[in-house]
Amino acid sequence: xxxxxxxxxxxLLVVCLVVPASAETTGYVFDDANVLESEDIAELNQRLSLIxxxxxxxxxxxxxxxxxxxxxxxxxxxxxxxxxxxKDDTTKTIILYLSISDDDYMIRTINQEDKVFTNAGxxxxxxxxxxxxxxxxxxxxxWKYANMCDGFLDYAQREGTPYEEDTLPEYSAFFMPxxxxxxxxxxxxxxxxxxxxxxxxxxxSELNQKLEKLSKEYQCDIAIVTVDSLGSRxxxxxxxxxxxxxxxxxxxxxxxxxxxIGMENRDWHITxxxxxxxxxxxxxxxxxxxxxxxxxxxxxxxxxxNEFADQCASFLSYEDSTGKVYDTNNKVKTPASLEDILKxxxxxxxxxxxxxxxxxxxLKAQLKSVRFxxxxxxxxxxxxxxxxxxxxLFLYTNVTKTARQSESSGGGSSTHxxxxxxxxxxxxxxx
Amino acid sequence: MIIISELLEYKCxxxxxxxxxxxxxxxxxxxxxxxEFAVESVKQYDEALKQQQGENIxxxxxxxxxxxxxxxxxxSYRCQSCxxxxxxxxxxxxxxxxxxxxxxxxxxxxxxxxKPDVVIPFKLDKEAxxxxxxxxxxxxxxxxxxxxxxxxxxxxRGIYVPFGLFNxxxxxxxxxxCTKVRTWSDxxxxxxxxxxxxxxxxxxxxxDNIPVDGSEKMPDDLMExxxxxxxxxxxxxxxxxxxxxxxxxxxxxxxxxxxxANNRIRTSAAEVFRSTVTGYTTVTPTTTNVQTTSTEVxxxxxxxxxxxxxxxxxxxxxxxxxxxxxxxxxLPCDKGLWWRWFGIYSGIASVIAYxxxxxxxx
Numbered sequence: 168x169x170x171x172x173x174x175x176x177x178x179l180l181v182v183c184l185v186v187p188a189s190a191e192t193t194g195y196v197f198d199d200a201n202v203l204e205s206e207d208i209a210e211l212n213q214r215l216s217l218i219x220x221x222x223x224x225x226x227x228x229x230x231x232x233x234x235x236x237x238x239x240x241x242x243x244x245x246x247x248x249x250x251x252x253x254k255d256d257t258t259k260t261i262i263l264y265l266s267i268s269d270d271d272y273m274i275r276t277i278n279q280e281d282k283v284f285t286n287a288g289x290x291x292x293x294x295x296x297x298x299x300x301x302x303x304x305x306x307x308x309x310w311k312y313a314n315m316c317d318g319f320l321d322y323a324q325r326e327g328t329p330y331e332e333d334t335l336p337e338y339s340a341f342f343m344p345x346x347x348x349x350x351x352x353x354x355x356x357x358x359x360x361x362x363x364x365x366x367x368x369x370x371x372s373e374l375n376q377k378l379e380k381l382s383k384e385y386q387c388d389i390a391i392v393t394v395d396s397l398g399s400r401x402x403x404x405x406x407x408x409x410x411x412x413x414x415x416x417x418x419x420x421x422x423x424x425x426x427x428i429g430m431e432n433r434d435w436h437i438t439x440x441x442x443x444x445x446x447x448x449x450x451x452x453x454x455x456x457x458x459x460x461x462x463x464x465x466x467x468x469x470x471x472x473n474e475f476a477d478q479c480a481s482f483l484s485y486e487d488s489t490g491k492v493y494d495t496n497n498k499v500k501t502p503a504s505l506e507d508i509l510k511x512x513x514x515x516x517x518x519x520x521x522x523x524x525x526x527x528x529x530l531k532a533q534l535k536s537v538r539f540x541x542x543x544x545x546x547x548x549x550x551x552x553x554x555x556x557x558x559x560l561f562l563y564t565n566v567t568k569t570a571r572q573s574e575s576s577g578g579g580s581s582t583h584x585x586x587x588x589x590x591x592x593x594x595x596x597x598x
Numbered sequence: 599m600i601i602i603s604e605l606l607e608y609k610c611x612x613x614x615x616x617x618x619x620x621x622x623x624x625x626x627x628x629x630x631x632x633x634e635f636a637v638e639s640v641k642q643y644d645e646a647l648k649q650q651q652g653e654n655i656x657x658x659x660x661x662x663x664x665x666x667x668x669x670x671x672x673x674s675y676r677c678q679s680c681x682x683x684x685x686x687x688x689x690x691x692x693x694x695x696x697x698x699x700x701x702x703x704x705x706x707x708x709x710x711x712x713k714p715d716v717v718i719p720f721k722l723d724k725e726a727x728x729x730x731x732x733x734x735x736x737x738x739x740x741x742x743x744x745x746x747x748x749x750x751x752x753x754x755r756g757i758y759v760p761f762g763l764f765n766x767x768x769x770x771x772x773x774x775x776c777t778k779v780r781t782w783s784d785x786x787x788x789x790x791x792x793x794x795x796x797x798x799x800x801x802x803x804x805x806d807n808i809p810v811d812g813s814e815k816m817p818d819d820l821m822e823x824x825x826x827x828x829x830x831x832x833x834x835x836x837x838x839x840x841x842x843x844x845x846x847x848x849x850x851x852x853x854x855x856x857x858x859a860n861n862r863i864r865t866s867a868a869e870v871f872r873s874t875v876t877g878y879t880t881v882t883p884t885t886t887n888v889q890t891t892s893t894e895v896x897x898x899x900x901x902x903x904x905x906x907x908x909x910x911x912x913x914x915x916x917x918x919x920x921x922x923x924x925x926x927x928x929l930p931c932d933k934g935l936w937w938r939w940f941g942i943y944s945g946i947a948s949v950i951a952y953x954x955x956x957x958x959x960x
Binding site for chain 2: 533547563
């Protein structure tokens with residue numbers, strides 16, 4: 168009896184030892200290097216889990232910090248062994264391994280007979296996450312990786328052929344998820360992205376810094392993205408989705424305003440979330456549009472974007488200092504331009520001249536007293552007026568109606584829901 | 599031809615001098631002995647005189663339509679330059695034409711004129727006319743500064759102007775197109791409801807004594823401007839009233855005058871009937887039919903003071919209603935003053951307009 172009891176206990180002990188060891192593995196994310204928050208891990212796990220099940224392709228993200236002097240390849244192998252990845256011959260797998268100790272990262276694919284990820288494709292993915300890795304923004308690295316995997320897998324499924332060297336798209340193709348509508352809770356892209364190549368690299372980094380600074384200062388994300396084509400989305404949808412699916416919306420407040428430029432149809436659209444919906448009313452959006460769109464029309468994109476950023480900052484600053492927002496009943500006061508002043512003077516002069524003419528004509532009329540008498544009222548015999556026929560006949564009635572201009576007299580911000588379910592405001596136009 | 603010898607020359611019962619009609623007292627007043635007599639008295643006295651002298655008076659009241667001249671009585675004066683004619687007695691030294699101011703040269707045979715039915719005697723005298731002229735200048739800001747002091751009063755003349763007084767009945771038949779408009783709004787639209795009506799009015803009006811200028815030379819608009827006269831003071835015509843004044847000849851026939859009277863009747867009728875169409879937003883006459891029938895014509899001499907002045911080689915004609923004192927006459931306009939006042943008014947108005955535009959619309 169004692170022997171049986173001790174065997175059972177030992178077995179239980181072994182099980183207990185083994186089971187907790189695998190508690191660190193949460194499906195698809197293995198953060199051995201401890202560079203992610205538990206919130207991040209749960210989120211990423213959900214994303215990768217959906218991708219894996221949708222495409223039947225296991226997508227993994229692993230971080231490691233092995234200080235044993237071995238190469239990154241060896242570290243990855245060890246991880247695969249630990250987590251039993253790719254141990255059979257059928258499960259299609261892709262793994263992104265970040266080695267913090269080696270300050271390097273690599274991707275391995277297993278069992279993909281009909282290649283989804285070609286060599287060119289893998290190189291592409293590696294390149295696209297380089298900056299974020301250098302900046303140690305591992306959260307963004309993971310999300311971008313997930314989005315690209317999603318995109319690659321979706322393309323292969325739709326087209327029946329993988330991305331090749333000559334068919335690889337701009338990164339903007341991976342802005343939005345192909346499966347699911349999960350919103351990252353932290354920002355994964357820079358404030359200024361110029362996919363359509365409208366400004367030079369110097370301006371690009373300048374704008375990026377400026378937007379970052381302003382976003383922090385006013386606790387409201389201000390972002391700009393330019394793309395060649397909006398794909399199948401309308402400007403409103405694109406702006407909202409870009410904003411949501413790339414985690415914009417300032418950290419603690421989830422407020423944000425973003426401008427998207429679609430060059431194909433020369434669309435511009437501003438989207439707002441959170442408190443920014445209130446700050447940027449419909450009137451405000453139109454006003455800001457009037458200020459910067461002319462720069463875009465003239466091809467001076469850098470100036471236009473700077474103007475947009477400055478205007479957003481000015482609106483936010485105004486609200487911070489006065490607590491009020493610019494709206495139809497509280498319009499932005501611009502100092503009167505020379506043109507305006509001249510126009511006012513012109514109108515006043517014309518009115519003055521007309522009134523002056525009327526008054527002086529009355530004076531002149533004083534001089535004239537000789538005129539024909541048009542009537543004979545003085546000679547009407549009193550009481551001689553007899554009305555022999557008095558008839559009032561109704562003929563017909565006509566009703567006309569004109570639509571009232573209710574929008575212009577309103578004010579406030581109109582809002583709508585985006586595909587992710589969040590509420591957005593904003594407006595746009597063409598240039 | 600019927601000769602009536604009671605012409606303009608009457609003898610003062612007191613001193614025998616030529617007695618004249620005095621406006622202030624409305625009586626005959628002798629300028630020599632200052633005694634006043636009622637018109638009737640002078641007439642009777644004169645009649646008595648005549649009877650004494652044994653002249654025959656033939657007076658046919660019914661056909662008393664004409665006054666014709668006796669060599670010892672009336673004179674007809676004709677102006678060479680404008681052709682205007684006035685009639686005056688021998689005592690009237692009509693030295694210049696009341697119409698154009700030129701000296702009258704020709705004294706013609708008085709050929710007779712239509713006898714008026716009534717006359718309104720002069721109530722106001724020459725001094726009153728001069729005072730009225732001075733008052734006429736007051737308060738006219740655009741009058742050239744020196745007009746008042748420099749204008750030369752050429753002539754003031756009291757003239758009895760002949761008028762035809764027309765009585766007429768008017769029958770009117772007028773159609774109107776009227777609308778009633780109602781507006782209201784709801785949250786989405788503004789509504790305008792227009793109801794169309796047709797209104798008919800027919801009836802009659804009567805007019806008494808519409809005056810029409812019977813002298814061709816006397817400007818009609820000038821005469822209409824000094825209307826109205828108060829016919830209460832109208833009396834049966836006596837030539838006595840004419841002495842001391844000029845009289846104008848009737849040279850516009852009744853047929854010529856009637857259209858003018860009709861025009862005025864038409865306007866009045868349209869106004870009166872239009873005022874019966876009430877309760878609408880807009881009223882527009884579509885067909886206006888006014889038929890007038892002249893019922894009676896009376897001939898009247900109405901008192902007018904005519905003043906001619908000249909200034910800077912331009913002549914100005916003023917008229918004053920000899921009964922009511924209404925004074926009319928167009929005055930010149932000083933262009934400089936006009937521009938100055940225009941500038942002042944426009945300047946002030948522009949400044950105010952600019953302030954309003956600036957503060958209320960920005």
